[in-house]
Amino acid sequence: MSSETASSNGTLLKVDNLEKHFPIRRGILWEKTVGAVKAVDGVSFAVAEGETLGLVGESGSGKSTTGYCILQLVKPTSGSINFMGKELTELGREDLRRMRREMQIVFQDPYASLDPRMTVGGIVAEPLEVHGIGTRRSRGEQVRKLLDIVGFNPNFTNRYPHEFSGGQRQRIGVARALALNPKLIVCDEPVSALDVSIQAQILNLLKDLQRDFGLTYLFISHDLAVVRTMSDRIAVMNQGKLVEVGTAEQVYHEPKDEYTKALFAAVPVPDPHRQRERKAERARLRAESRAESGDGAVTA
């Protein structure tokens, strides 16, 4: 999917001035709120139907919290989230439940995100049951079809997640996310726990599914190469704020923000010749920013 076709489609998701503050509490007996972590601090962006927006940034920058706010898994402190023309922050329980069918999530850790006491079939069928879709029998068929789509042997529906490898478990997670035929899938570090060969399988799968079903992705990752291969546009987060949004090409080739520049320069590429040059560039950037800020202190 190229960015041109994406932008000619309508806007599926629009986030405006989103904020999420977590209270910082101190004290043992008399807990007091002593401040707030501004996990998400005034974030705005839009995602077109069929597009992938990549969300990158370092640990703690607020990527997951942004994703959770959009899905209403955590309640935003303020701001607006417009999805398929509806303001999610104002929906009542029942309406929200209905909207949830259209937006799903795939989590990072295929080990922790699947209920170990449920069978593979049960895990994938659960969203269908919750939303009262189909009969027990038709759901069974649907589950087999979903597992087949994600490349997981449908004959293993009676087995448990722990019997499978990380890549296989992530396929189960993807099948579950697909079950309700959603418009939007938030992928929160979907391949970070996987080895490269398995990572490639899952990334290919996500690419294929997008092409076949016209899915829209918010693709969260701290791995810039992964984000680049998946995204039409890239949004860069730093300390709760979006410092830059643009096409993958723009953000990569002409980063406007200093932080974006430093972030891309820090990624080592698998080519020793090229990496020598990148390392020199990285040293130059660091010297520059040190000269600007006028101190040589290391803050890592």
Place this chain on the structure above:
Amino acid sequence: MALVEVNDLKTHFFTREGVVQAVDGISFALEKGKTLGIVGESGCGKSVTALSIMGLIPKPPAKIVGGEVLFDGKDLTKLSEHEMQHIRGNEVAMIFQDPMTSLNPTLKIGTQITETILAHRDVSKQQARKRAVELLQEVGIPRAAERLDDYPHRFSGGMRQRVMIAIALSCSPRLLIADEPTTALDVTIQAQILDLLDQLRQEHDMAMILITHDMGVVAETADDVIIMYAGQIVEQASGYELFDNPEHPYTEALLGALPQLEGDEREIREGRLTAIPGRPPDLVNPPEACRFAARCPYSDSGDNCSTVEPQLREIRPGHWVRTAHPASERSGERQTVNA
């Protein structure tokens, strides 16, 4: 003579399920001042190799069942635990993957560094403390003297990894083994740590073994590279040679599986990655012949991959490969792997 020479090292785990051949015949040599990168996917035996060199494998269930680890000509596998302790403090040091678990949360940073120094050097407490400050300064921790009295939780992940490096360097080791030293860190911090390690290696003329699963990190740091698969070396060459002319189908596949940061926008976004079908074999009963055969795109072209074990052979000077189908000996069209 090389500073480190590992010859046909075999470390197995004797478990109820059978014998896990975690490290099965590893050999390499490393000169002082040089960096060896060991790469491979999870479970291929990188950490067990490192722990075997350090004499830190859990016995039982693990046992070094063959080979030798020559350090300065001395076989470390033959030393007593007492002698090994001396080596570990003074000659060889290791940085472990997770900086959160390898520092003691209940002890001040300063105490943890001075304890190591006092255990290995005949110095006073005061001298040890002075040395600790120097070390923290050397690894780039600002206001080092004040920070000695902080507990680890006051430090960020990158700072803790710096402290681990300071502790590892406290006795000026001649060999530093770093097991995934940056895997838990953000890329900008990773870059700083890699720069720091590189600088320290140069200043102290230290040899370094850097274990990682990140091909980019290897490309940046390693003079020589070993690619491990299922407990064995499948390819070994200088960094430039390995990335310029990969020979083993597994190495090629690993490189093909990586998403590209640089290159043509359209190709990157619309292209598919080369996935490697299947997964590594069980190390209790590894395939008798080629361990990669089941996943190899070239394995059933009328050869004997599943009956004859390929040996590690020198395909070009200094470039070793273990496969019946090295890239430079393949004829005709390259097959593509689809998964």
